[in-house]
Amino acid sequence: MHRAVYKVGLQYLAGDITGGNARCIAMLQAFSEAIRDYTTPAEKTLTRDLTAKIGSYVSFLIECRPLSISMGNAIRFLKNRIAKLPLTLSESEAKTSLCLDIDRFINEKIILADRVIVRHASTKIRDGDVLLTYGSSCVVEMLLSHALELGKKFHVVIVDSRPKLEGQSLLRRLVANGLNCTYTHLNAVSYIMHEVTRVFLGASSILSNGTVYSRVGTAAVAMVANAFSVPVLICCEAYKFHERVQLDSICFNELGDPQAVAKVSGRGDVNYLGSLGNKDNLQLLNLMYDATPSEYISMIVTDYGMIPPTSVPVIVREYCRDQLWI
């Protein structure tokens, strides 16, 4: 195991690196470092041995925390690149070529894509808007700060939920930026929704039937917004698109720590379910993601522009074919 991969894995485990893009970038950078230090063992070819090596790194990362769909896409891209390396390349040339590919992927598919998304989405913010966001999405945060830089006058409602309370860090940064914010919990979303004009949400992945796979609670926010006919905009990079179809949240999901729903962090005394702790007929369920059906979504903002959720398969077909990406 390479130390960079080991470090990233432990950071995932400890929850130091969270968020789809951050996790993906950290993983790719660790792989890039591992590739730089890699030497092909005697009597083996780089293509086969390195693929196996990456495979073992990936299974280690899965041990630490299940992969997100975006990371799966990035790994498939890297493996594809390794498999397609021309045999004529020397080892060092192959390694530089792979590292360059990884850098390009990070730059074009994540960093530049975010900038394009922010530029597109900011055209949909008008003066006097009340924007609602749920949890903490780095693209939405970039969008809000960009809109503020453009001098738009708007108000932000941050909706948050237990147990992760990810919105708090976002709230802190936005308030420090001088934005007008309202902070509330998911329970109050139907109360606050009638004064909201736009809902901006991030996504962990978008599936080809237009279903948005995102932090648990997103579906509830989107549904309430739909009921109040508030447009829901999803900001998501195209590398997170996946050709799979999913109809509910259970068939593919990630389980969080079940104790997190029962306990309040930092308050050992608040544990109302403590007495029920080990009952066989009690199951504590802490899902990490949920699936938002496409009919609740007005628009998906990606690096290819603003598209309706029905066009996700077009993007997958045209650009995500064979995981060629770049």
Place this chain on the structure above:
Amino acid sequence: MWRRSASFILDKRNDTGARPDFVSLSPPQTTASTMADTLQNPNAKVSAYYQTRAAHHGVVTSDWLAQAQAAVGKYSPESDVRSSSSAAADPGSGKPFSVIDEFNNWRKQPDLAEAVAAIRALAAVIRSSEATTMMELEIELKKASDSLKSWDTTSISLTAGCDLFMRYVTRTSALEYEDFNSAKSRLIERAEKFGEISYKARRIIAMLSQDFIFDGCTILVHGFSRVVLEVLKTAAQNKKLFRVLCTEGRPDRTGLRLSNELAKLDVPVKLLIDSAVAYSMDEIDMVFVGADGVVESGGIINMMGTYQIALVAHSMNKPVYVAAESYKFARLYPLDQKDMAPALRPIDFGVPIPSKVEVETSARDYTPPQYLTLLFTDLGVLTPSVVSDELIQLYL
């Protein structure tokens, strides 16, 4: 200058003898206050697109014009349109060749869509260009298309037509291998082909939509759309038996023109006021509308009132068909009604409106895709979600 209708001129002159028989559709008692209202409403910011539409499709038909001209003698609305357009073309007239002038020349043909006029004008830019390199030519073309687009920002089809022309004409790999002259002639060839495709689009749509018009059906149409008229005309020529309900199409009353055209074809027509749509919806089999622009979501931007008709039709489970040429596909994505560049036009209410009262003067609305059944385009019969598919393939 904005003018309402020929009946206004006629009534001003009190020349009842030359009044065409369908003037009775507009109540004569309103026209006196109409005059006051026209004077009251100086056109502060009027959409040029809708002004042209009104001039071409409004109740001012050519036969009416002839009669009106005979009645008034000196006053010709045709010259009025011309003077307003040449005034708008002024900034470009200093140059020997101006794309705007060319565009306005084409635009005068009432049967030619604005986007097709723009496409023809851009083709003329290539032809008359004195550029010696491909790069120069492309920059020249880009400038011309930008000036066309900025000439009237409220017209969606104009912008979309220019963009599509640039895509279609300049995106050909053959250009890289040839010398400049043959590349230029290739561009001209492609430009003319595109112009031809756009021009024929209306016929193709009319042919495609015939399968959907069955004997004994009742069709509701809104406003005046040349494509819809072509569709209905073809259906009548094919000896289909159908009935048409026309909305009045306030404020420029374009529905009256359509009913007039249909009556000439011996199609049974019934006129409705715009607010009678829900009342008549149960006897309707399908709704047929045109579009000013088709947006990325698959929804349409069309004359004010289309959205409410689509809503009523949707709630009564009637299909809503849209006839639109593919050069109207625009890379726009409105989220709601106010999320568009405003296109305003004056509205005459028949009585003077106190200055304290606000008037909604927007000329168009946005119909979201979930209320549309099918779009008839020259690319085929599409569901709304395919529009974005086509746009992605065209632009990316």
